[in-house]
Amino acid sequence: xxxxxxxxxxxxxxxxxxxxxxxxxxxxxxxxxxxxxxxxxxxxxxxxxxxxxxxxxxxxxxxxxxxxxxxxxxxxxxxxxxxxxxxxxxxxxxxxxxxxxxxxxxxxxxxxxxxxxxxxxxxxxxxxxxxxxxxxxxxxxxxxxxxxxxxxxxxxxxxxxxxxxxxxxxxxxxxxxxxxxxxxxxxxxxxxxxxxxxxxxxxxxxxxxxxxxxxxxxxxxxxxxxxxxxxxxxxxxxxxxxxxxxxxxxxxxxxxxxxxxxxxxxxxxxxxxxxxxxxxxxxxxxxxxxxxxxxxxxxxxxxxxxxxxxxxxxxxxxxxxxxxxxxxxxxxxxxxxxxxxxxxxxxxxxxxxxxxxxxxxxxxxxxxxxxxxxxxxxxxxxxxxxxxxxxxxxxx
Numbered sequence: 001x002x003x004x005x006x007x008x009x010x011x012x013x014x015x016x017x018x019x020x021x022x023x024x025x026x027x028x029x030x031x032x033x034x035x036x037x038x039x040x041x042x043x044x045x046x047x048x049x050x051x052x053x054x055x056x057x058x059x060x061x062x063x064x065x066x067x068x069x070x071x072x073x074x075x076x077x078x079x080x081x082x083x084x085x086x087x088x089x090x091x092x093x094x095x096x097x098x099x100x101x102x103x104x105x106x107x108x109x110x111x112x113x114x115x116x117x118x119x120x121x122x123x124x125x126x127x128x129x130x131x132x133x134x135x136x137x138x139x140x141x142x143x144x145x146x147x148x149x150x151x152x153x154x155x156x157x158x159x160x161x162x163x164x165x166x167x168x169x170x171x172x173x174x175x176x177x178x179x180x181x182x183x184x185x186x187x188x189x190x191x192x193x194x195x196x197x198x199x200x201x202x203x204x205x206x207x208x209x210x211x212x213x214x215x216x217x218x219x220x221x222x223x224x225x226x227x228x229x230x231x232x233x234x235x236x237x238x239x240x241x242x243x244x245x246x247x248x249x250x251x252x253x254x255x256x257x258x259x260x261x262x263x264x265x266x267x268x269x270x271x272x273x274x275x276x277x278x279x280x281x282x283x284x285x286x287x288x289x290x291x292x293x294x295x296x297x298x299x300x301x302x303x304x305x306x307x308x309x310x311x312x313x314x315x316x317x318x319x320x321x322x323x324x325x326x327x328x329x330x331x332x333x334x335x336x337x338x339x340x341x342x343x344x345x346x347x348x349x350x351x352x353x354x355x356x357x358x359x360x361x362x363x364x365x366x367x368x369x370x371x372x373x374x375x376x377x378x379x380x381x382x383x384x385x386x387x388x389x390x391x392x393x394x395x396x
Contacts, residue, residue, distance in 0.1 A: 006307055006341045008300050011385035013340050014333035017083050020389065026329070027382045029067055034375045061354050064361055068329040069096070070349035074119050080328060080349050081125050088339045089347055090127030092181070092325065093119065096350035096360040101138050103161070109135040110165040114172055121176040127323070127346045128212075128294075130181040131169060133193045137162040142189035166196055167203075170211055174204040181243050181294070184214035187253055187265045198229065205238045209292040209321065212241030217277040218250055219265050226280050230291060241292040243325075244280050246273055246299070278302055285309050285322070292321040294346070298331040307338060317342040333381050 008014075015023060070077030074093060081091045093116040095109065113131045120126035134142070141158060144151065151159065166182075173180040182197045184190060197213035204210045213229070215222050226242060233240045250266055257264040267273045281302065284293035295306050303324060310317060325346045326335045339345040350360060 006304070006337055008304070008333045008337055010337055011333065011381055011388060014336045014381065015385045016336060017087055018332075018385075023382060023386055023389075025063065026067060027379070027386065029063060030375055030379045030382065034379065057354050060358075060361075065354055065357065068327070068350065068361060069357060070328065070351045072353050073351060074115060077349055077351050081123070084328075084347055084349075085125040087336055089335055089345045091125055092128045092130055092346050092348045093126055094130050094348050094350045095135070095352055096132075097135065097352045097356040098132070098359040100356075103158075106136050106138075106162075106165065110168065113169050117169065117172050117176060117178050117180075120178045126178075127344075128179050128181055129169075129173060130183060130348070131166075132183045133166070133185055133196075134189075136165045139189060142185075142192050145192040146189055163196060163199075166200065170200040170204050174210050177208075177210075179210055179212065179241070179292075181212045181214060183243075184216045184245070184248075186249050186256075187219060188256065194225075198232075201233070201240060202236065202238050205233075205240065209239045209241040212243045212292065212294060214243045214245060214296075215280065216245055216247035216249075217280055218247035218267055218273045220267055220272075221265065223276045223280050223283075227283065230283075230287065234290070239290050239292070241294075242280070242284060243294040243296050244277065244284070245296040246277055274299070274302070278305055281306055282309065285313075285315070288315060288319065288321050292323075294323040294325050296325045296348075298326055298334065300334060303334050303338060307341065307343060310343070318344055320344075330378065 018026070070080040070091075070093070077091070077093060084091055095112045095116065097109065100109075109131075113129065113135075116126075116129045120129055138158070141151075141155060141162075144155070145159065170180060172178075182193070182200070185193055194213065197211065200211045201213065215226050217223065226244075230240055247266070253266045254264050257266075267276070277297070277299075278301075281293060281295055282305075284291045285306065295302065297303060306322075306324065309315075310319075310322060315322070323344045323346055324334070324338050325348065326332075328347045328349050335345050335347060350357065352360075
């Protein structure tokens with residue numbers, strides 16, 4: 001049967017995988033997130049409750065954790081993986097433990113990422129693996145490298161361990177034929193991450209595209225950087241993979257630039273970010289045979305632009321170099337409708353022990369409130385679907 005025309009207003013498709021109980025939980029969750037002051041004080045209140053051993057973990061697990069995460073370990077994500085696969089949506093297993101900065105934790109995180117690679121090699125429903133560089137490297141050391149400061153012998157050894165961890169992950173992905181995202185970080189530590197990601201693409205993207213680097217388009221220099229890396233890849237005979245996002249650290253970037261007296265690396269207006277985002281995706285689509293692109297966005301216009309470009313230019317909708325991606329628990333109206341139309345779609349499925357994933361959850365809640373209209377749009381669609389189901393039941 002020919003897929004229906006894409007409409008991001010089709011809530012029947014968007015919430016096809018959600019029970020009435022799921023919809024109700026999502027309704028109250030987004031109502032909570034829409035209250036800015038609660039989101040701001042929430043992390044302090046939760047951390048205090050955990051400190052005094054108040055039994056709050058069960059409440060978190062059954063609400064915000066259940067909505068935005070897959071489980072506490074890889075095996076616990078099976079329900080989410082299965083539910084997404086029913087609607088032709090792939091999973092990106094994302095070990096989302098943040099904020100630990102010791103060598104033992106870095107090695108533990110590397111081992112966990114390698115477990116996700118092994119799991120993906122046996123389960124085609126897992127579309128990509130991913131890691132956050134600061135899960136494998138000390139923030140202060142990356143900043144020192146970016147500032148071109150002289151490293152001590154111990155720091156040089158530490159940096160080599162970072163590169164070895166990352167190469168072990170990339171090499172295993174290459175050997176097992178699993179595609180991998182290297183996530184982006186703040187601008188003041190991004191340069192060494194870019195350098196390592198480029199080195200990994202040179203090594204492992206000769207025959208096919210295994211390693212993707214992440215480009216945050218709210219930065220004023222990133223469209224130029226993306227084109228520069230593409231031209232370099234053509235000259236040096238390797239191929240590039242780009243996960244393109246708008247960006248996750250806007251407020252931090254602007255505050256730091258103001259405090260330290262340097263020009264903000266972030267676009268002044270959202271319109272500028274949107275322009276560069278759409279231009280970067282269009283550039284990748286123009287060169288899709290040599291560039292793989294994953295459009296990681298909750299923006300309807302950018303998602304529709306990409307879908308229409310693919311259709312207009314008679315590019316196969318399921319071409320392995322072209323993916324749409326959103327976070328689990330968000331923008332289902334994009335993910336499910338685009339997948340229903342026959343395109344490649346994935347969802348980030350974060351996982352980890354509840355208490356260790358809290359920093360990730362807090363960051364996601366704060367990002368939601370900072371994206372104008374995001375929470376309101378989610379709520380309006382949930383309300384519309386509740387009404388649709390109510391009307392359907394009345395007809396029965």
